[in-house]
Amino acid sequence: MTQVTERGTPLPTAPRAATAxxxxxxxxxxxxxxxxxxxxxxxxxxxxxxxxxxxxxxxxxxxxxxxxxxxxxxxxxxxxxxxxxxxxxxxxxxxxxxxxxxxxxxxxxxxxxxxxxxxxxxxxxxxxxxxxxxxxxxxxxxxxxxxxxxxxxxxxxxxxxxxxxxxxxxxxxxxxxxxxxxxxxxxxxxxLGPLPQWVPGSVRRAVARPRYALALRSGGAGVLVLLGGGALLVGASLMWHGTEARSSFLALTGVWSGRFAVLLLALALLPNAMVWGAAYGLGPGFALGAGAVATPFGLEGAPSLPRFPLLAALPSPGPGTPVTWAALAVPVAAGLAVGWFAVRRAREVSYGETALTAALGSVVCGLATAGLAAASAGPLGSRALAGVGPVWWAAGGAAAGWTLVLSVPLAVGVQAWRTRPVRCAEGGGTGRDAWHDSGVRELRWEALRRAAEPLVAPMAPPVDPVAPAVAAPVPAPAEPLLPTAVVGARVLARRRPAG
Known part of the structure; x- marks a missing residue:
């Protein structure tokens, strides 16, 4: 669109070369x-x-x-x-x-x-x-x-x-x-939007729904719980094998510069250890070379890994024990977190919508876990050390399966519990504490607002200074309004105990 001056002449525009x-x-x-x-x-x-x-x-x-x-x-x-x-x-x-x-x-x-x-x-x-x-x-x-x-x-x-x-x-x-x-x-x-115009309208409308943002939040909460559980497993195992970890750290090198380099490498590998711990708790575990896999059900094979302080936290070879089986509590906690964060605050959401949100959160948790597992694994050599770390598709599938089984029933149950007081109030439930139930606070405040309307006088319309002064008839009040102070005094007198 060409801009013009007051006389109708077009304004000069900057050429494209000047813009560049x-x-x-x-x-x-x-x-x-x-x-x-x-x-x-x-x-x-x-x-x-x-x-x-x-x-x-x-x-x-x-x-x-x-x-x-x-x-x-x-x-x-x-x-x-x-x-x-x-x-x-x-x-x-x-x-x-x-x-x-x-x-x-x-x-x-x-x-x-x-x-x-x-x-x-x-x-x-x-x-x-x-x-x-x-x-x-x-x-x-x-x-x-x-x-x-x-x-x-x-x-x-x-x-x-x-x-x-x-x-x-x-x-x-x-x-x-x-x-x-x-x-x-x-x-x-x-x-967060809107998406570009070349994206189909149905896709733009679908992505704009709140369920996807809620699914991302619930899936992210599940991933954080998995990583926190993995860090807890690694820390507990390092404390359990503290002597082996200390001897491995001291045996690598005898100079302070070499020990400082080993310490820096161990700190840089801590996120990898967290992901490995999460994969261990999920069940598939992680590979320690050709033919060696560590799972809560036992350490199979003979790992051919170099001596390193973090590797001292590996479980002992052989079948699992009740101590290692306790690692399965990590995916249980992650599934409960996904289900809890998948519930929306709104009361009008259906059970199917809540279940779908929890299922999408489980998918997000599985995809994120698979990506972290793929990033934390890799080869340390050839032949026996060609594959070290968790398998990405196994860890991601286990994370999605655990959270899906646990999150959907929990999300539906939490929503049913949150909407229960509203249903009791709408259905005429007779409970002594129904008026004080947190589920009907919206109805309670609406009733109080309506009851307080006669205590506030309506505002007078603004007076137009240009219009002639016309004496408007003053209607007689049908019922005198009580001042707010008098009403408050009567309420306090009713609450005062007798005697």
């Missing part, structure tokens, strides 16, 4: 922000590896090897699989077990870069320049981050543990895209 020039500084700043986010992650790991290399009494390589190793660790933080060539058999061995706490570093930095890029675009729009759309901020930040990621992949190829190019080609973009999308979404106020 106004957009280019903000876009360049977003590209630089993505590159800086990747550089900060690389720099943090490089400083850490250099400090450990300097403090080591027996360094294996020079500072160049330490920097190559830092680049490989940064790629591993994105889920990239590394390749170890110095093995006893001489065959290259993959290393794909990613410490999940290490993944938080690139995710937080990339998310912060996307948020700052969106904020800088909004500030540029406030100063008169055109605001960058969310898609442009997302693309620019991702482009800068992936550029540094490609350079780090090429640089890490000359180190002792280079990254697998195919693994880096999709792991690094996946983490960058998800983190950048989360940052832009948070910067725009976390909008």
């Amino acid at each position: 020039r106004r957009r280019s500084p903000a876009a360049a700043a977003c590209v630089l922000g993505g590159a800086v986010a990747a550089g900060l992650g690389l720099g943090f790991l490089a400083v850490l590896v250099i400090v450990l290399w300097i403090s080591s009494p027996y360094p294996d390589s020079g500072p160049g090897g330490a920097l190559h190793l830092a680049a490989g660790l940064w790629l591993m933080a994105h889920g990239t699989e590394l390749v170890r060539y110095e093995t006893l058999s001489g065959a290259p061995a993959p290393v794909g077990l990613v410490p999940l706490l290490l993944v938080a570093l690139p995710v937080l930095l990339m998310r912060r870069a996307a948020r700052l890029g969106s904020a800088s675009g909004d500030a540029a729009g406030a100063e008169g320049d055109e605001v960058l759309p969310a898609s442009a901020v997302f693309s620019a930040v991702t482009c800068g981050y992936l550029t540094v990621g490609a350079l780090a992949t090429v640089y890490a190829a000359g180190g002792p543990m280079p990254a697998d190019p195919l693994s880096a080609a999709w792991h690094v973009p996946l983490v960058a895209v998800l983190a950048a999308a989360g940052g832009v979404w948070a910067a725009k106020g976390k909008p």
Whole structure:
């Protein structure tokens, strides 16, 4: 639409080239922000590896090897699989077990870069320049981050543990895209809709229903309970096997720098241990190499794992005991949490809607558990160590099954209990405490409001100063209204005990 002045002449419009020039500084700043986010992650790991290399009494390589190793660790933080060539058999061995706490570093930095890029675009729009759309901020930040990621992949190829190019080609973009999308979404106020116009209308209307937000909340509550239960199992087992864990920690190395590195690695693997504990409580357990599986019903096979403090928490070989069977309480608690959070506060929701919400929450819990199980597992070598950790489809299926069986009956029962007082009030239930029941508080307050209406005089309509003053007839009151103070005094006199 062309804008015109008061005389009818059209206003001059800025050409597209000028608009592109106004957009280019903000876009360049977003590209630089993505590159800086990747550089900060690389720099943090490089400083850490250099400090450990300097403090080591027996360094294996020079500072160049330490920097190559830092680049490989940064790629591993994105889920990239590394390749170890110095093995006893001489065959290259993959290393794909990613410490999940290490993944938080690139995710937080990339998310912060996307948020700052969106904020800088909004500030540029406030100063008169055109605001960058969310898609442009997302693309620019991702482009800068992936550029540094490609350079780090090429640089890490000359180190002792280079990254697998195919693994880096999709792991690094996946983490960058998800983190950048989360940052832009948070910067725009976390909008939940509406969906784009190219999405079919039936899908947009279906997603806008409250059941899906409630299912996400209940599924997230179930996942948190599973992770908390897994952490509780790992902590209890470490306390039970405290002597073995301490001896394993002291036997790995005798210098403080090596023990500090082992401690950092154990802390980075704590989220993995939580997921493994959750998979153990769910029933499928986790694999400890070829032919070795740990479940609440026993530890089968002979695990061929290296000595590590967290691995000292493994149960003893043999059949399960009542102590290990108690781990099955973790999925029970998760199912109850999903059912409790799936109940809506509204009274008019049907039982079928509540059951469907709980079922969807169970599906969300199963999908999230499967994703966490897949991220926490990986190979530590070839042959016997080719598969270590929980199987993602088994853990996800068990989580969905446990929560589905327990959450649906609980959700329906909780809703029936919450709506019971309303039904008694509507059906004329005769109970001495029916008036004070919490289920009829809406009816009680409505009755009190209606009873208090005669005590408040209606407001007089506003007087129009332009209209002529006309003496309006004053109607005689049909019944005098009692002041509020008098009514309150009478109520207090009735409540005063006799004598």
